[in-house]
């Protein structure tokens with residue numbers, strides 16, 4: 119494959135910023151470039167230096183004046199909820215029963231699952247997200263649709279079939295045995311194939327019986343190479359119900375601990391109302407608490423206290439949680455993360471935000487050698503950001519004088535329009551999507567009722 123030299127303003131992190139002016143945490147090249155070959159980063163650095171070593175066959179793509187960053191990473195969302203974003207007026211349990219458990223039944227249709235999986239991957243790419251960890255529906259075929267759509271685009275994706283054997287409609291319930299058998303078959307078929315990673319996914323304690331939790335423990339023992347993803351302590355009614363179903367557990371976290379589900383590859387969505395004991399238990403297990411700001415606000419769940427996780431030494435990551443979350447954009451997600459922390463007296467610096475979306479989330483997934491930065495040898499998953507993509511941003515940018523200011527404007531005012539290109543393993547993906555979107559617009563609209 120020929121060499122590619124992407125020219126622009128390159129920003130990539132090497133560590134978590136300790137303060138707003140911690141320049142040791144990142145590398146920034148004002149006239150920079152990323153040299154790519156065979157889907158990998160050869161090197162990121164000064165344009166002049168890389169142009170002189172790139173060789174005569176190199177194809178130069180000039181992205182100036184845009185920023186070149188590693189692709190964004192989303193550590194928690196639900197692919198079958200793509201068409202259920204913005205479902206009105208309910209908190210978690212009512213929202214699940216009224217909207218989500220209805221929507222997810224559509225995924226018994228392979229054609230529907232295939233269609234949404236394709237649109238889901240495209241939406242991630244449109245927003246500059248090149249890797250995500252998603253829940254599929256209870257249907258085994260939804261996982262096939264998900265990984266097939268990722269494979270077609272060569273995306274590094276994590277996913278798994280939700281297991282749920284109670285407190286859900288009949289059509290969405292598996293059994294401990296079928297959940298085990300389907301998960302085993304899916305791991306055999308997908309985990310490690312191309313860029314696919316499997317996540318063992320008991321939905322949450324409320325929708326799994328103790329028998330299914332036992333089965334989850336067996337799956338995790340048999341497949342330590344896989345991730346585990348579930349939900350923890352998102353909403354007060356949810357906590358009361360979950361703990362009532364497992365009366366011998368000390369608290370919600372203890373339910374998962376009792377089934378050996380807490381480990382360094384475990385991703386726990388939300389974690390809003392944890393006690394210090396629970397956070398310390400996560401820290402000890404090295405499990406990851408996933409902050410989902412747009413979802414936590416939209417579902418009226420509560421405020422994630424990132425400062426307390428830091429104090430107690432627990433790992434965190436950040437995610438959209440579509441469709442409880444309201445946007446596929448990690449920029450919009452960090453804008454809401456900033457506000458959630460701000461009302462609690464915590465300050466999220468622009469550099470910390472961009473660290474979280476890239477290297478921070480890669481570290482949370484244990485994938486920092488492959489994604490999340492532009493270090494030599496990393497997969498060439500790259501996002502190009504345009505800080506002047508909207509007229510209001512262009513006007514605001516006229517007064518910006520520092521990179522930190524520019525990053526904050528991009529995060530606060532930006533969305534998919536600010537992503538001018540996205541590369542997956544060195545291949546440009548967004549330009550093709552924009553052409554396809556033009557044809558989607560031709561579909562006829564359903565007639566809407568007044569209420």
Ligand code: GUN
Pocket residue numbers: 196210214218321322349352413439442
């Ligand atoms: N808890 C269990 N399932 C879900 C889900 O689909 N979304 C959210 N936000 N919380 C959950």
Ligand code: ZN
Pocket residue numbers: 194195196349387439
């Ligand atoms: Zn979720």
